[in-house]
Amino acid sequence: MLKNLTPTCKVRGTLEAGLYLAETGCLCLVDTIAEDPEVLQGDAQTYYEKLLKKSLPTADVFSIPGGQEVKLEDSCVCFVPLYRNNPTCKLLLLTDPKDKETVLAVYLGRRWWPVEEVVKTADPARDxxxxxxxxxxxxxxxxxxxxxxxxxxxxxxxxxxxxxxxxxxxxxxxxxxxxxxxxxxxxxxxxxxxxxxxxxxxxxxxxxxxxxxxxxxxxxxxxxxxxxxxxxxxxxxxxxxxxxxxxxxxxxxxxxxxxxxxxxxxxxxxxxxxxxxxxxxxxxxxxxxxxxxxxxxxxxxxxxxxxxxxxxxxxxxxxxxxxxxxxxxxxxxxxxxxxxxxxxxxxxxxxxxxxxLEKGAGNTRQHKGLRKRASPGDLVGDKATKQLRTTP
Incomplete structure (x- = not known):
């Protein structure tokens, strides 16, 4: 059963990307999301299809630090594989319309989570x-x-x-x-x-x-x-x-x-x-x-x-x-x-x-040579199944 994760940070159609945790007491993603991955992906697919059909109840925008707002539309979102060996399990990402290589948020549990908030926890035992x-x-x-x-x-x-x-x-x-x-x-x-x-x-x-x-x-x-x-x-x-x-x-x-x-x-x-x-x-x-x-x-x-x-x-x-x-x-x-x-x-x-010191999350045995950096803009397939290109 999907928990009620309606965006409590939504104000006048805006999903706040700022300090929602401190201001609203919302739980952090890692402390909250416990549902079946297929259910979560189904919610994301449903949301994405509504974006495609422009059938969302309100014209949502996403606010980023500094006051800039990004209109939530299909051209700014894409699905990417969560795992290297399982292309069917995907996450819906929101990218900056001015820079497609910049990811602003992740869609999970019927709401957008700013990237910096995804890596936070409110659980003191998580240390x-x-x-x-x-x-x-x-x-x-x-x-x-x-x-x-x-x-x-x-x-x-x-x-x-x-x-x-x-x-x-x-x-x-x-x-x-x-x-x-x-x-x-x-x-x-x-x-x-x-x-x-x-x-x-x-x-x-x-x-x-x-x-x-x-x-x-x-x-x-x-x-x-x-x-x-x-x-x-x-x-x-x-x-x-x-x-x-x-x-x-x-x-x-x-x-x-x-x-x-x-x-x-x-x-x-x-x-x-x-x-x-x-x-x-x-x-x-x-x-x-x-x-x-x-x-x-x-x-x-x-x-x-x-x-x-x-x-x-x-x-x-x-x-x-x-x-x-x-x-x-x-x-x-x-x-x-x-x-x-x-x-x-x-x-x-x-x-x-x-x-x-930042390099690292690549597979050096299979991909020894340097390749072009992937970005959410490198999309393949039809719009309903957008995802990043991955190597064979």
Missing amino acids: GLLLVQTFAERIVLFVLNYIIFGMLEGSSANDAFFLPHSATECAKILWRNGEAVAFYSVKMKGSLCDGTTSQCYLLPVLDTIFVRRKCRRGGLGMKMLHDFCQSFLAEDALGISCPISAAMYQVCQKFLQVYPEEQKRLWEVEAPGDWSQRANIWLKIQMELFPSGKAAMGSHMENTPASKPRQSEVDQMNKGVECFPGAGRGAGDATEKKDDTAAAGTLNPQGPEEED
Whole structure:
């Protein structure tokens, strides 16, 4: 049964995109949306068809910060796939009519949610690194990866192509002060490398990682790397998707200096991770066989100096870690708690500069070359089934 999610922020036909949470007490999307995805998509399709027929009861407009209003019409909305491997599950997005690569809002539960509000939470228990488990959390992951990183905060200099995660991707979102500020995803040992072969990963692989610009330079990249290692204590080897950016190598160097016991476990790998496809990260650091300066930063990166962290930072990272499903751990199972650090990172290369550790949510094994950045304006099919182009 669909909850009553009528737009309480609607005033004189306007769906406010401002601070509706503080002003009206509306619940956040991740705390509210619990319905069947098919029901939610059906609502979006119904709304879209009304836009096409111009049969909405009022001529709605969407207000964005600064007072500008965007008229809600079919030319400004499009459906995009939520998952890389499931083109039938889609989200309805509102784009800026003056810049089709800028997404303004997501339609869910019979209302428009501004992008910045999608990644917020009013639940105090949603704090630290938490596994992505619910459909609403999948939406937050999509917005962080595909919209915020892929369209809004990614470097246009790369002009890279970004893909959503799969529907079963193992990932964690880092929640801080009521907001999702970072994430990382893992290819689990034994999971298929892609949908075209029967090859499976031979070890857990850190595949994508991203920290929002406003939260960089605070240690979040190193924190997530530590969490990844702690989630797989029973494994003799752990991978990071190849190629690793110069900035991410800085994070790895700092991390391995603090945790020398991990020096033999971390490998730069290509799928599926056979020994012939691995290179020891610490050895490459010692031999200086890694990108330097502001060279391609893609997949993994954090903008922090390579100096040894303070003891307080180490203590913070040593807090309990929530395991991925099926990942055995030793003692100390717990949930990652308060993280006041912040930094930057991204996995899977596509990279600009250290200061812009943003690259990452792409599939480096299938899409090694840079491609044109996708935008909601790249539509295919008839207007009733608009969606972004995706690679085969």
